Amino acid sequence: MAGGASASGAAGNAVRIVVAGDAKTGKSSLIVTAAAENFPSSVPPVLQPTRLPEDLYPDRVPVTIIDTPSSPENGSRLIEELRRADAVVLTYACDRSETLDRLSTYWLPELRRLEVRVPVIVVGCMLDKRGDQQPVSLEQVMSPIMQQFREIETCIECSAVNHIQIPEVFYYAQKAVLHPTAPLFDQEQQVLKPRCVRALKRIFILCDHDRDGALSDAELNDFQVKCFNAPLQPSEIVGVKRVVQEKLREGVDDRGLTLTGFLFLHALFIEKGRLETTWTVLRKFGYNNEIRLRDDQLPPPVKKFPDQVVFSVLLKPVLLQEEALSPFNEAPYVEAAEKTALGGLSLDGFLSLGLRKTLVLREIPEEGVKELLSKKDALAACDVAVFVHDSSREPSWQKATDMLVDVASQGEATGYEVPCLIVAAKDDLDPYLTEIQDSTRVSQDMGIEAPIPLSTKLGDFSNIFHRIVRGGRTPSFKHS
Numbered sequence: 001m002a003g004g005a006s007a008s009g010a011a012g013n014a015v016r017i018v019v020a021g022d023a024k025t026g027k028s029s030l031i032v033t034a035a036a037e038n039f040p041s042s043v044p045p046v047l048q049p050t051r052l053p054e055d056l057y058p059d060r061v062p063v064t065i066i067d068t069p070s071s072p073e074n075g076s077r078l079i080e081e082l083r084r085a086d087a088v089v090l091t092y093a094c095d096r097s098e099t100l101d102r103l104s105t106y107w108l109p110e111l112r113r114l115e116v117r118v119p120v121i122v123v124g125c126m127l128d129k130r131g132d133q134q135p136v137s138l139e140q141v142m143s144p145i146m147q148q149f150r151e152i153e154t155c156i157e158c159s160a161v162n163h164i165q166i167p168e169v170f171y172y173a174q175k176a177v178l179h180p181t182a183p184l185f186d187q188e189q190q191v192l193k194p195r196c197v198r199a200l201k202r203i204f205i206l207c208d209h210d211r212d213g214a215l216s217d218a219e220l221n222d223f224q225v226k227c228f229n230a231p232l233q234p235s236e237i238v239g240v241k242r243v244v245q246e247k248l249r250e251g252v253d254d255r256g257l258t259l260t261g262f263l264f265l266h267a268l269f270i271e272k273g274r275l276e277t278t279w280t281v282l283r284k285f286g287y288n289n290e291i292r293l294r295d296d297q298l299p300p301p302v303k304k305f306p307d308q309v310v311f312s313v314l315l316k317p318v319l320l321q322e323e324a325l326s327p328f329n330e331a332p333y334v335e336a337a338e339k340t341a342l343g344g345l346s347l348d349g350f351l352s353l354g355l356r357k358t359l360v361l362r363e364i365p366e367e368g369v370k371e372l373l374s375k376k377d378a379l380a381a382c383d384v385a386v387f388v389h390d391s392s393r394e395p396s397w398q399k400a401t402d403m404l405v406d407v408a409s410q411g412e413a414t415g416y417e418v419p420c421l422i423v424a425a426k427d428d429l430d431p432y433l434t435e436i437q438d439s440t441r442v443s444q445d446m447g448i449e450a451p452i453p454l455s456t457k458l459g460d461f462s463n464i465f466h467r468i469v470r471g472g473r474t475p476s477f478k479h480s
């Protein structure tokens, strides 16, 4: 996984940790003591790459530690190693404050200059030699440096000679690679990053099976089993909800854990250093280290309800001039639409919108969605996505929402975010029991317009073509 920025973070890849710092700050002794659990009486200036025992840490990812030379004549070798690092351990000697100062005057700026954008662990070595001469705490000393250099993931003091906090140094380093903070959390603002929020919102919506806006105990349990392969005990569910509710009243309601509560819980995990929990959830739902859906997650599986067409995409209208739109709700366009476009629940064909503009509707049958979304730039040519469902049939609605979520996710993942509209067709029939509530809630959750009811049978088009051209709103997995 060498190469830092491109690190996949997925278990199974080796982690390469490079140890650097001023001369005689204890780099080589630190490495030998971690690998052999023995403080060496003498060490060569630079060690060969050292592999840590695989069972040392729970992730069981192979960790290779690279020692670096302090001598200036070996500067190019040092730079080469730093550029290949997944994480950098920077050492100073606890009894030599000038080596600590050099972190902010030399080492950290140097890493930035070299564009080594990987997590940094700052390690104070030879803690045993400091004695009581430094009354201030590590936190007091380090917090201004950590504020200035957000790439510092953790600071730790250790003593190789006394075996204090030696395995911890490399534990934090490998953890920072496998479960990085930066994509999840904005350290500056102390909030979840927008991309992380969007992914968690999507996950929440996918886990909220009854779509009532909260995770019930059963839904929470399913989520837990999916992510961690183990059920939650009833007392644990109570515990989780209590923790959330104590800090954030609206985090839980009588239906269960709300989206706000779900997001709060993840912020809490991260704050407590349990990043692996949030990463496990994201990875189970198909996200990579940049919190983008992995390629193998696109396209999503498509179930088939053969008698329906629930997904239509409007290709780029051919805008011939900058003139105002002709009203489409007048003859002959509505009639044309009625005969050709909406007959049989499909938006299809070519609708001429007066002399100046052309609205191109492309019908994507259900089985074509998979193929469409398999192209990363599929949505680039699309101005609006319209999701048509039969409002009298629940499976049709379910299918339409799944597709809406898929299209919105792909839009987010690829940057081609497309405004979406939901069309509730066959409005002359009785809707299935909770259709109105459901569809209104989903549109609210996603931050798009309320579903547009229409009935071709009754000739009621709800001004649909006008609304399509007006464009709808881009879904944002926003929750009311």
Ligand SMILES: Nc1nc2c(ncn2[C@@H]2O[C@H](COP(=O)(O)OP(=O)(O)OP(=O)(O)O)[C@@H](O)[C@H]2O)c(=O)[nH]1
Residues within 6 Å of the ligand: 022, 023, 024, 025, 026, 027, 028, 029, 030, 041, 043, 044, 045, 046, 068, 069, 070, 125, 126, 127, 128, 129, 158, 159, 160, 161, 162
């Ligand atoms: N008391 C004490 N001495 C240590 C500790 N760690 C290293 N030393 C000693 O500090 C000296 C320097 O240690 P090294 O491990 O060679 O440090 P280094 O940074 O690799 O040094 P260079 O590669 O020469 O720059 C050696 O004499 C070590 O025995 C420690 O935890 N406590």
Ligand SMILES: [Mg+2]
Residues within 6 Å of the ligand: 027, 028, 029, 044, 045, 046, 047, 067, 068
């Ligand atoms: Mg050395």
